[in-house]
Amino acid sequence: MIAIDHVLLSDEIVEENFLCDLNKCKGGCCVDGDCGAPITHEESMIIAQLYPKIKPHLEPAYLDEIERQGTHTTDPEHGLVTPTVNGGICVYGYTDELGIVKCGIEKAWKEGHINFRKPISCHLFPIRIVSNPGYELVNYEPRQSLCKPACKQGNKLKVPVYKFLKDALIRKYGEEFYDTLSAVADKMKADKKY
Template sequence: MFQLGKTIVSEELFEREFVCNLSACKGECCVDGTAGAPLEEEETKIMQDIYATVKPFLRAEGIAAIEAQGTSVIGEDGGFETPLVNGAECAYVIFDEDTALCGIEQAYNEGLIKWKKPVSCHLYPIRVREFSDFSAVNYHKWSICDDACSLGKELEVPVYKFVKEALVRKFGAAWYTELEQVAEEYKR
């Protein structure tokens, strides 16, 4: 671990390799698990604001879950998260044949909204945990991403490079530039 500004960052961001392999995993991260995607408090307002625009992209089951539970919910850990359909997949999940995609991201890709998706989804496989004085930035290993780890290794893409856009979104360009410098020193 090392400190970078007000973050404590795991070396695994440099050591591990990762490139999403959607054709292999079929978006399983959006349908597996027992909780919705973590949301930052300010993202809950965004979710409310964009819902009407995103709604036409969603499945009937997702719409029903959102309209029954809200555009975001409080999870078991007390944090905000996306609602689930019957305790399973994220309510914002849509399917392209057998591959799970994000309805929010589809609206973004079509230029209808300016917000891509929750930052926790954008950052994955990185998880950020907020503490009062700092943010912990860690790699999250999940067996459903084994194909992404294999592809990342084959393409030689470390985690921090794979999620560059999301890290810049979360922490800023200057922070990321400093992260790259630390990564170069770490490699030596």
């Protein structure tokens, strides 16, 4: 376990390798799950406010679900989440010309229509965060079969999870946090702990 300030990270975040292989998984993390993506209260408000600018980037059939369920919903286990279509794909997902599911929110961000990239839980995947009073648990939780190509590609190219998720970790915790994590990873490697 790695402790930085109020954050406890599993060792796997520096020990394991991961690099998304969208040609193999086809963006399945936006489709497969118990519910939609977990979002914070602040993110739910941002998405609701930006929805008119996100809407043009979404599948017409999914817009019906948003009209029916709202821009976010509540799951008994995970709290606030993005809605899904019949318990499957996230309503903010779309399928590109290669059959890869991508994020309509992120598409609107990339095209400069909004200044919010996507929910942090999506940006950090395959890391999952559990918030507790006074601290957060940060765990590496790839999907066993869905993420197998990403694990294989990460091992082949030797890309540790924390390096793959550098932008997301900096977005969540800041540059100083990431620099500390990187230094801890270097020390662990030097000590030959993995």
